[in-house]
Amino acid sequence: MSCGDPHETDCGEVLDHLYEYLDSEMPPLDRDKFQHHFEECSPCLEKYGLEEAVKKLVKRCCGRDDVPTDLRAKVMGRIDLIRSGQAVPEHDVTATVQEN
Numbered sequence: 001m002s003c004g005d006p007h008e009t010d011c012g013e014v015l016d017h018l019y020e021y022l023d024s025e026m027p028p029l030d031r032d033k034f035q036h037h038f039e040e041c042s043p044c045l046e047k048y049g050l051e052e053a054v055k056k057l058v059k060r061c062c063g064r065d066d067v068p069t070d071l072r073a074k075v076m077g078r079i080d081l082i083r084s085g086q087a088v089p090e091h092d093v094t095a096t097v098q099e100n
Helices: 011-016 018-022 028-040 042-062 069-084 095-099
Strands: none
Touching: 011 018, 011 028, 011 042, 018 028, 018 042, 028 042
């Protein structure tokens, strides 16, 4: 997604790291850079708002259960594969976690 306007920070970079921003898992300088991008790019701001709403809904519906570290690593690995265009395994990444 891109609004078609030039920005200091590319829309693709912002969207690729949106969850790091939402989860406050990025350095303050990067957070400031992303915040500035959202102030000038309405499509990215809208996507941010939608993802933030989904995150809040999941948190409200799923309680306060912590995500197992190995599950998070598997999901993030799968996301990285998808982003890089590599083949993604057909099996369910949660299968091993559920068996434990």
